[in-house]
Amino acid sequence: MKQGIYKVPGGKLIKILLDEHDGKVSSVKITGDFFMHPEESIDNMEAALKGIPIDKEKIIARLNDFLLDNKVTLLGADSESLAHTIINSK
Amino acid sequence: MKIRFLSTKFHTAAENMAIDEAVLNEIASGNSLPTLRLYGWQPAAISIGYFQSLKEEIDLEACETSGIDYVRRITGGGAVLHEHEITYSIHIPESENVIPNGILESYQILCGAVINGLTLIGIDAKFIPINDLVVTYNGTPQKISGNAQTRKKGIILQHGTILLKVDVDKMFSLLKVPDEKMKGKLINDVKQRVTSVSTILARDIPFEEAHDFIYKGFQNTFPSFEFTSGELTNNEKNSIPLLVKDKYGNDDWNNKR
Numbered sequence: 001m002k003q004g005i006y007k008v009p010g011g012k013l014i015k016i017l018l019d020e021h022d023g024k025v026s027s028v029k030i031t032g033d034f035f036m037h038p039e040e041s042i043d044n045m046e047a048a049l050k051g052i053p054i055d056k057e058k059i060i061a062r063l064n065d066f067l068l069d070n071k072v073t074l075l076g077a078d079s080e081s082l083a084h085t086i087i088n089s090k
Numbered sequence: 091m092k093i094r095f096l097s098t099k100f101h102t103a104a105e106n107m108a109i110d111e112a113v114l115n116e117i118a119s120g121n122s123l124p125t126l127r128l129y130g131w132q133p134a135a136i137s138i139g140y141f142q143s144l145k146e147e148i149d150l151e152a153c154e155t156s157g158i159d160y161v162r163r164i165t166g167g168g169a170v171l172h173e174h175e176i177t178y179s180i181h182i183p184e185s186e187n188v189i190p191n192g193i194l195e196s197y198q199i200l201c202g203a204v205i206n207g208l209t210l211i212g213i214d215a216k217f218i219p220i221n222d223l224v225v226t227y228n229g230t231p232q233k234i235s236g237n238a239q240t241r242k243k244g245i246i247l248q249h250g251t252i253l254l255k256v257d258v259d260k261m262f263s264l265l266k267v268p269d270e271k272m273k274g275k276l277i278n279d280v281k282q283r284v285t286s287v288s289t290i291l292a293r294d295i296p297f298e299e300a301h302d303f304i305y306k307g308f309q310n311t312f313p314s315f316e317f318t319s320g321e322l323t324n325n326e327k328n329s330i331p332l333l334v335k336d337k338y339g340n341d342d343w344n345n346k347r
Contacts, residue, residue: 005268012168012220015146031143031347033168035220037193039140039240073193075166075220 004089008034012076018089025049028086034076041072049086059083091186093312094320095305096127103135103161103172108333110179110249111164112326117181118243122323124315125181126308128301131172135159136264139167139238143347152264162344165238165249167221169265174255174286176300178204180308182246188314189246197221197239199311200248204235207307208252211299213290221250225285232285252304253286254295 004016012034019026028049036042048066052058063079066072098109106129116122138147140163147169148160158171180200182189190196201217208215208223215223215234223235237250258281267273287295309317322330337343 015143029143029347030141031146032141033139033166034141035166035193035238036141037241039164039166042141075193 002089004085006081006085006088008077008081011078011081014077014081014085016082016085016089018086020054023054025052025054025086030082032077034074036075037073041070044070045072054087056083056087059086091182091188091315092123093182093315093317094123094125095317096125096320096322097301098127098129098322100130100132102133102334102339103131103137103159104334104338105330106131106177107137107161107163107338108330109322109326110181110247111333111337112322112329113179114181114242114245114247115329116323116326117183118245119325121325123320124183124186125179125320126305126317127179127181128304129177129179130175130297131159131177133157133159134171134173135161136169136171137161137163138169140164141166141347142169144345147266149264149266156264158264160344161338162346163238163249164242165240165247167236167238170236170251171261171264172251173257173260174288175251175253176297176304177249177251178304178308179247179249184241184244184246188312193239193241194219196246197237197248200239201235201237201250203308203311204237204250204252204304205307206311207304208234208287210303210306211287211291211295213287223252225290227285227290228282230282232283234285234287234290252300253284254297254300255288256284256286258284 002018006014014032017029052062060079060083113125205215215225221237224231225234235252239248262277
């Protein structure tokens with residue numbers, strides 16, 4: 001299990017627990033003091049990252065698709081900062 | 091818009107969150123009016139945001155030893171120690187069209203009521219997006235209020251705390267920090283960035299006095315709202331024990347993440 005933590009400049013704190021295999025996300029747990037609307041989307045967002053290569057641009061794209069498709073609003077964090085935290089997990 | 095004013099005084103953490111949800115549900119059902127509620131926490135408790143990990147944020151043993159309770163909120167945001175403070179919650183249907191659709195704008199409008207209330211006792215607070223109120227004290231902006239909002243069943247629920255007194259050392263004795271080695275520095279850092287009503291006014295502010303100026307703050311900020319003091323309805327009262335048992339007082343919910 002890898003861990004990541006990142007204070008988004010001008011935003012909130014993101015914490016990541018990452019299980020990876022073969023350079024891909026097996027599972028990810030995203031916690032922190034940010035806001036997401038609707039709140040329950042977090043589980044689906046974590047699920048949406050399953051199998052994605054640990055690659056910043058790919059993760060950003062996957063998250064952006066998720067946010068758009070599901071009309072989810074993130075406050076205090078964004079796709080870029082989430083991806084940053086994931087790829088910098090150790 | 092007619093709005094009910096609920097003064098529920100002091101309850102446990104689980105009961106407080108259950109009351110907020112019971113009220114939201116009844117308003118969504120059309121059986122209760124939009125509501126402003128003011129309340130306190132007995133025993134003192136830490137509430138964590140929906141997206142936080144309970145075990146990572148709170149030292150559960152330290153809370154147990156100190157008699158401090160804890161609960162997970164349905165709103166995002168961070169960990170808050172509800173001790174010497176007053177909490178408000180405001181519940182307004184989106185269909186009333188009195189609060190902006192945009193979440194950031196709505197935070198600003200609703201927090202404006204707390205700012206107004208603080209003005210009444212001579213404190214000049216400013217809104218810092220997303221959800222903070224700060225006062226410039228000793229030349230630096232220091233946080234005096236944290237707020238969190240959710241929208242469920244077409245109801246805007248925003249709740250927030252106004253710090254009447256703050257003990258940063260006590261806070262940190264109950265919380266976990268990412269880096270234990272940096273704890274001392276972090277505590278000193280936070281001491282410069284958090285303040286309270288009693289620090290600024292150099293006198294103790296009782297709950298009842300805060301109750302008064304926060305209520306007035308909402309009344310002043312929303313002159314088109316007709317506030318009437320009310321009680322919890324029977325439906326609301328009856329749903330509270332179940333919400334405590336199955337949700338807010340339950341490990342399944344509090345340990346969710």
